[in-house]
Amino acid sequence: MSLRCRLPGPRALSAALFVLVTGSTGASAHVKWFCAFDVAGSPVGLAEVLCDSFEQLVIVSLLALFVGALLERTILGEAMMRSLDRVTAWARENTELMFRAVCGGFFVSLWTLGGVILTPELTTTSTALPWFQLAIAAGFLWRQTMPLSALGIVVLFGIAVANYGVFHLADYPVFLGVAAYLALTGLRRELFGIRPLDIVRYSAAVTLMWASVEKWAYPQWSYPLFIDRPELTMGFDGAFFMKAAGAVEFALAFALICTPLVRRLAAIVLAAAFVSAIFEFGKVDAIGHSPIIVAMVAIAADDVRVPLRVRQLATLPFGYGAALASFIGLYYGAHAALSAAGAL
Template identity: 25%
Template sequence: MKKFRLLFPILILIGLIMTPFITEAHVKWFTEVAPKKEAIENILSPLFMSLALAAAIVLGVLTLIIPKTADWKFIREWDSKLSGLRKYSRFILKYGTAAAILIQVTNGTLFAPELHIQHDAAVILAWITIGLLLVPHHIATKAGALTLLGLFIYITTQHGVFYMLDYGFYVAIIGVLLAGNTRFENMGFPFLYLGTGLSLCWVAVEKWVFPSMSLDIVVNHHVPTFGFAPGAFIVMAAFIEFVVGYLLVVGILNRVLGMVVTLIFVSTTMLFGFTEIIGHFMVHIVLIIFIIEGVSFYNPPIKMHKTKVDQFIFVFLNFLFVLGTFILIYYRFA
């Protein structure tokens, strides 16, 4: 039994690292295929339903196993070393955001590779944002965050709220920057966890609702499917991405998740090239913060339930509820 406890998290880690490359890709960045909505009865296939139940069970089991790993010596040492870096988290986010905007604006885009800047005023505001974020004072940081918020609202008016939900984590980043040196400072990083997790879940649903776009990427970029049929591969890849987002929201395995997803993003860069760097540089910064911070400041929802059985039931049922809600909302407004 003791060996099983040791191997189980390691197997999960290996499995996530070997997740197919397409898992974390925004499909609209790499295909020109027009989105074609799949019929709901095809989305809710036997494979989809089986994977949903399997994922819910695995997530419930994780709530029972992960707390026990906290007593392992190397885990304690790892936590101690990473906790010592927490004082740099806000600086990493601040200057990382400036670097991300710099990469984007020098390539004529903002927030994502396909969102091209249309007006000179937006370019000027983007450079002002970068300059303000580089100033080592919290007033300048807040001013830069407000300018960035204005740019996000501007881009949203150009492309629509539904479209920009893919990049909702930028709103969470802006919230963290604005909350610094205020009485709301402790709420910043939990908001970042929530915003990033929900964004990942939202992007995952796109692969189920518009599978033709993902299929085009698999074919044209020669994405390895590891022996699975392309259609089944896409369903499974989207589940991995949705599960990662859900885990960030409920507060399970955050440091390990940050490390694993960062490795996946590095892998996708080798496959998709510079476009991947433009689009995911900011996400890398956020994941580095997750690796450093863990969940010390975050009271995850599962902590509302004291017994292990209650936590298992909560995660199991809540995952299915969240999954169904995301699909219905996305399908309705897509």
């Protein structure tokens, strides 16, 4: 086991708690947009990822989720929900308008930049795609044409998959969630009883959980950022910081599929982290993260109430553990299979 995994127990726990509470501007920036990366390269071994400090980070994350779920059953939790309802009333009443405006601005920005498919590292030499993106933006002006714009997003996602592969685009299923929201909202329908906003929520959770595993698998991608901006690590060792940042992101992402208060608070923390990263990394980060920021605002404003049952609390550790094992296994398994097939 690597020596950098061996932090004293109390220090690792206190450091994990500090990162969990404060969040991370550096971890919220998408490293592929600002640093060199090599998806085909070998990831950090699982033995090094699943070391003592990782177990402590998972425990702290799970405790934070458990405390949040317990809080929801109290008078204080109910008061927090009512306060959130009041503060987010405008966003809740204008969720569709926010999505249309932000997505319209996003695709106008891509049209202006040129040479980008959906995100900064997904480049293209096509001269037709920018005009296609402008057409997608125009479709958000009318509700009736929103499904066509949503279809355009799916087409762009398919082009990106064809050019960069499924494994690379596994970073971005949130775009498909946003497309589903726009299409269903334009048609005034649900998907087998699932609300359009819930589809965005699930896709955002999957996106961020996958991204957190990537932080554990390829922490070295972020090291150049830490050299240029050492303050991003908040004084921690870079390797441990990336492990802690991944644990924070995974916990917050998992929280998006949890009970109402927990997911609303998680969405607020995530939105704040993404917005704070803009001040550090500029307009590229602002443009790239705008769809997921508006999704977080919409989730934070969602006032749907679901009674919390004791059974949910009892199964929380198992659900979290299953999600953690599934995403780590899927990431490493898919990477190994695609590497063996020469598809990376």
